[in-house]
Amino acid sequence: RKEVEQDPGPFNVPEGATVAFNCTYSNSASQSFFWYRQDCRKEPKLLMSVYSSGNEDGRFTAQLNRASQYISLLIRDSKLSDSATYLCVVNILTGGGNKLTFGTGTQLKVEL
Amino acid sequence: DAGVIQSPRHEVTEMGQEVTLRCKPISGHDYLFWYRQTMMRGLELLIYFNNNVPIDDSGMPEDRFSAKMPNASFSTLKIQPSEPRDSAVYFCASSPRTSDTGELFFGEGSRLTVL
Numbered sequence: 359r360k361e362v363e364q365d366p367g368p369f370n371v372p373e374g375a376t377v378a379f380n381c382t383y384s385n386s387a388s389q390s391f392f393w394y395r396q397d398c399r400k401e402p403k404l405l406m407s408v409y410s411s412g413n414e415d416g417r418f419t420a421q422l423n424r425a426s427q428y429i430s431l432l433i434r435d436s437k438l439s440d441s442a443t444y445l446c447v448v449n450i451l452t453g454g455g456n457k458l459t460f461g462t463g464t465q466l467k468v469e470l
Numbered sequence: 471d472a473g474v475i476q477s478p479r480h481e482v483t484e485m486g487q488e489v490t491l492r493c494k495p496i497s498g499h500d501y502l503f504w505y506r507q508t509m510m511r512g513l514e515l516l517i518y519f520n521n522n523v524p525i526d527d528s529g530m531p532e533d534r535f536s537a538k539m540p541n542a543s544f545s546t547l548k549i550q551p552s553e554p555r556d557s558a559v560y561f562c563a564s565s566p567r568t569s570d571t572g573e574l575f576f577g578e579g580s581r582l583t584v585l
Binding site: 390447459 | 577
């Protein structure tokens with residue numbers, strides 16, 4: 359079983375739609391969680407952290423369910439510029455420091 | 471501020487040749503990571519360094535791969551001999567010592583094609 363699993367998509371949605379991505383992780387010792395965004399042929403960049411109580415950043419809402427080992431990202435009022443691949447990332451604290459494990463990503467295409 | 475700098479951006483080589491990828495992390499960052507990205511496997515951690523010391527190289531696929539960090543401002547990833555299945559985008563990333571935010575700063579990547 360992969361450490362971090364995501365539906366690869368693509369999710370094709372019209373502009374203005376609400377879309378949600380899910381992610382599951384296998385290691386219960388995972389410490390912290392993040393969503394990264396990767397544009398086509400570019401490097402990944404941090405989108406937002408995911409906190410236990412859930413958190414919001416503008417149109418983006420992230421939630422964590424530790425009991426089910428499940429993370430979600432909700433995008434409201436989607437824009438054309440939201441088209442990208444969204445990577446779920448899990449951080450495990452090892453003896454040497456933080457170790458980030460990336461999911462394979464979910465591709466989003468926002469269309470007119 | 472300069473970000474993580476990788477070179478070369480693109481490399482096309484023939485099977486059996488040696489490939490050396492280079493990385494300059496952000497100044498002051500104590501952690502340096504090498505990742506490989508393919509369509510099939512996504513981003514895979516190959517190795518990471520803390521204060522120039524390799525901490526976890528369990529992701530290095532085999533002995534053909536080696537990585538070094540001779541000083542705080544430079545790291546190399548070497549593949550010798552290269553094989554077609556090594557074709558991928560190789561990313562270097564760095565993060566600061568005190569970071570528990572999970573934020574890695576990635577370079578633009580080195581796209582390797584082995585023919």
